[in-house]
Amino acid sequence: MKNAAITVFMVLMCAAVVSGYSGATFREILPGGTVDLEYEGTESFELSASIDIHTGNDSSGVIWHYSVVSGLTQKIVPIGYNAGYVFNGGWYGGGKMFEGIAGNGVPIWEIAEPATGTNEYWTNWGTGTAAAESSDIFYSIIRYSIYNDNGTPGVPGDDWLVSDNNCLISCYDNSSATPLWTYTGTDSIDAGSVDNPGRFMCSDDGTVLAVGCRIDGFMSVVFFSNSSSVPISVYEDPSVTNMPRQIRLTEDGSKCIFRTSVLYRVDTATGVLEDSYNLGASTDCFGVSSDGSVVAYGFTSIRVAVWDGSAYNFEWARSISGYYAGGAAVADDNATIYFGCYKSNYLTNRITRHDISSSDPLWTYDYPTGGGSFQDVVEWMECSEDGRWVVIGSWGCQTGGGPEVCVMDDLYPSSPAYTIDTPGSIFHVDITPDGNYISASGKHVHANQMGSGADVYFAEIDQTGIEGGSQQLFTIPVVNRVYPNPACGSVAFSFVIPDQGQVSLDIFDISGHRVMNLFEGVLVPGEHDIAAEIDLGNGLYFYRLSAGGGSAAGKLIISR
Secondary structure: OOOOHOOOEEEEEEEEEEEOEEEEEEEEOOHHHOEEEEEOOOOOOOOOOOEEOOOOOOOOEEEEEEEEEOOOOEEEEEEEEEHHHEEEEEEEEOOOOOOOOOOOOOOOOOOOOOOOOOOOOEEEEEEEEEEEEOOOOEEEEEEEEEHHHHOOOOOOOHHEEEEEEEEEEEEEOOOOOOOOOOOOOOOOEEEEOOOOOOEEEEOOOOOOEEEEEOOOOEEEEEEEEOEEEEEEEEEEEOOOOOOOOOEEEOOOOOEEEEEEEEEEEEEOOOOOEEEEEEEOOOOOOOEEEOOOOOOEEEEEEEEEEEEEEOOEEEEEEEEEEEEEEEEEEOOOOOOEEEEEEEEOOOEEEEHHOOOHHHOOOEEEOOOEEEEOOOOEEEEEEEEOOOOOOOEEEOOOOOOOOOOEEEEEEEEOOOOOOEEEEEOEEEEEEEOOOOEEEEEEEEEEEOOOOOOOOEEEEEEEEOOOOOOOOOOOOOOOOOOEEOOOOEOOEEEEEEEEEEEOOEEHHHHEEEOEEEEEEEEEEEEOOOOOOEEEEEEOOEEEEEEEEEEOOEEEEEEEEEEE
């Protein structure tokens, strides 16, 4: 990073008013990272909401669209088990439970506003939400402050603070706004800007929740079980005062990976730190594979680190001169990696697809160039388990620049497979494990504009591609998924070949010697799956799929 090139800009995220008082969250983005700042502002927005529900008229495939034109900004939108529910959270709007596939965009229940006493009002109300992938378990993390108006509503000069950093952490099923349990963290936990994604996460089955926070002013992560409000464990670092960001859990909930300027890996059962890894100058670009083996990150370059069983080690880096890294996603195969980058003039975005074996992208997609003074950045990315589908949420430009929701199909990457052009900016997206459904949520006006409102989308992705134009024909084979990886004896490969012909799938050791041939034969063009038993010792190996004069390669870890 060159000191002379430091860029600082302030972006209005959202604002609202309660009983005549207003509050706002701003994000300050620096080359070394992102800091969220909260303060009392002077701009006011009425909380009364005008709701406009659309059923498919934004883009083919949209099942429903919840839209509020002012008063709240919903920024978190995790999809639940089998796409049955979407649990939306954000700023001044609380948590809203929607039906997913069977829904119509009307919340089936909502978390009530914070309770206050006589002459009291709440402010800085943020709600974070998390949803399990393989069970109907949901969580909310709520933070707010309470003031007393001293009997003079609308006259802030004589108001006084009753309580600050009130924190409530709750577990739900899909049926009711009444929690299964609630943990009161007021006066012990500072949960920070919980309305921003990446401050918490639950495991795939919902049995573990990780909440990033500060305890006694120091960086901490608190771990909960879905069966009890008593924390499982707590990790604290008394040498760090920053709030932890980009919280991730392995799919089984056993490990938590998160970051400040350093990457941390913590055992959730004990709260014991297993490793820390210096990320250097990097932004909130952060992607972690489901077993925690691969971490993608960066700023002026994109980088990958790999877990070797006891520590993270640098794998590779690639300069992205003229761009900044905004988001990343890693598939379950520990080989498929996506990066989303935004141009240094904030007028266009770029998506690159990588295999872990090389920093050279397998393909690159550039958004159309936009215009105006509003910054376009890649805000969040998620990919399907097999890595074929990746959804990207961005802020969008003032004019042009492409849609704010974009889905890429790894098999046909010449143009987006699916898009939604929103009126404002997107802050969070999610995708189901199979890649069939996506969700997106954000501010109703652009992130750089004064104003509020919310848009929440739930859409089905046609697996043949929607609005993608002509589909690109492959000239080289593509490996979609290697699972499991690490493997303990058996492993399956899912891949696509461009033409009929001779195909070979081989395994090599780290010295480059071929140690196994898993397949040799003629295959027709299209998708194929090959499963095999691998009788090899523990360690790092490489696979190579050869077909049609081209090849695709990646890492395979054997761990018995």
